[in-house]
Amino acid sequence: MTPYGSFSFFLILAVLLAPTVILGLQGKRFHTYNMVVSIVALGIIFASSLTQAIALIIFTIWQVVLIKAYITYRKKSNANTIFYLAVILSILPLILSKLLPFLSVVNVIGFLGISYLTFKGTQLIIETRDGLIKKNLPLSRLLYFILFFPTISSGPIDRYRRFNKDFELEISGEQYKLLLYDGINKIFRGFLYKYIIGYSINHYFIANLRFIAHSHFEHHLYYMYAYSLYLFFDFAGYSAFAIGVSYIMGIKSPENFNKPFLSRNIKDFWNRWHMSLSFWFRDYVYMRFVFWMTKKKWIKNRNLLSNLGYILLFLLMGVWHGLEIQYIIYGVYHALLMIAYNSFERFNKKRKWWPQNKLTHVVAIIITFHVICFGFYIFSGQLFHKGV
Structure with a gap:
């Protein structure tokens, strides 16, 4: 059953969450019950596909073992090689799930929500490396975070520390x-x-x-x-x-959209559209790439470094959607837009060519809207369909 895809799903949710509502209104904790609800809901969602259900179970075990092992290792050491290996192993199932269909091989690895679950697991490894997560995570809490069913298919992508804060909060x-x-x-x-x-x-x-x-x-x-x-x-x-x-369920998952069609420029758009995904790529791809290159002193020109970061970020985002040509070009298109706007910002900072007033604000929104829509047109694949 597809999450939120039918009224039957909402009816089942209403029944499952009725005890949660009753407990919540009485000021009692309900997360233990909600863990059971998540398992039941996932059973309903994956009931029609035994292959996907098995893939989900194996994937979850894979991620939990990796995360637990890396947290244990990180307490004793901090080698780059082990960190990179842990990250690669974390995203490996996602990579294979994207490659197998492209290679016309039956995809027994992929399942509904594999991308969002991968982002959660990889994030935990990265934050452990950064010292933001220092102690072993309770197994039940870790599983609840990874398998939190409301966001499994469509996001948003939550962060463990934010999720855990809500989990531990006493609610009247x-x-x-x-x-x-x-x-x-x-x-x-x-x-x-x-x-x-x-x-x-x-x-x-x-x-x-x-x-x-x-x-x-x-x-x-x-x-x-x-x-x-x-x-x-x-x-x-x-x-x-x-x-x-x-x-x-007592978890304030982050917002994913903030009036994206009122964006004033392409940077503003990516701060409003699918925010949890764009912030994930910003924090764990773009920022780490810039930091790494700066630390190694391989590229000293900040503008060039920033532009290369945009290319890497949006190419990866395009590939994440799929290996079809429209997704690759969609990624390239947005990378070029970010580079162009980056150059425009630097030019305008010196020349003050584009003033900040109500008129230019409205004009910027209109221009950005059309630019964004053309990007979605590329994304749709219609540009590459003959005879349309």
Whole structure:
């Protein structure tokens, strides 16, 4: 059963989480019960695919053993080789799950949510290396974090220290009322976004483009803007469901979207769109690459170093979506946009060519919107489909 993909799923959730709500309103702890709920929910989600269920179990054991082993090792030593090996082994299942279908090999490794679970596991290894995680993690807590079912398929990507802070927080009945209210509000927003607005755009507009557009050019133009809006409302709807259910379970999963189509530039966009993913890549790919290169003194030009970091970041982000040509070009496109905006920022800082006022703010939003929509058009793959 696809998470949040049917009303039956929400009905099952309502039944499973009813005791959580009752305990929460009484100011009692409910995380032990929620751990059981996560296991039951995952059983329901993966019931239709024994292969994926087995892959999930093996993957979880793999990650837990790696994390536990590295935490134990890190207390005694800190060799670069062991750290890099641990990171590679952590992301290896994800790499294989992307490569096998591309090589026309049956993918027995992949399962729903492997990307988000990998990001969680790899993050724990990196933060252990950085000294942010210094002690052994309780096995039950570690499993709950990795297998937290509300966010398994669509994110957002949480951080262990933030998650653990919510887990250990004592919540009164009055405080839980606010969490419950916010959670239900987010779930209803998800229904509005995904099942009303997103569905309407896809069903009534995109599906009927052949009757609406009067030319080949119009078809592609209409599709570009409609698909961009559909992608946002569909994905933001899923995220709202995941965050809302998390709130009901006492975990304030981070927001994933913040009015991305009101972005003033491409940097602003990536601080608003799929924020948990973009911040993950920023913190664990871009920043570490820049720090490493600076430490080694291999590249002294800061602008060149920053631009190379953008290329690495967005190429990896593109490949993460898939190895098809549209995802690679989508990554390159955004890397070039970031490099171009980086150059523009430096130029404007010296020349003051682009003033900061209400008019330029509105113009910047309009320009950025069109640039973003063209990127989503590339992402959709329509640019590479013949006969459309």
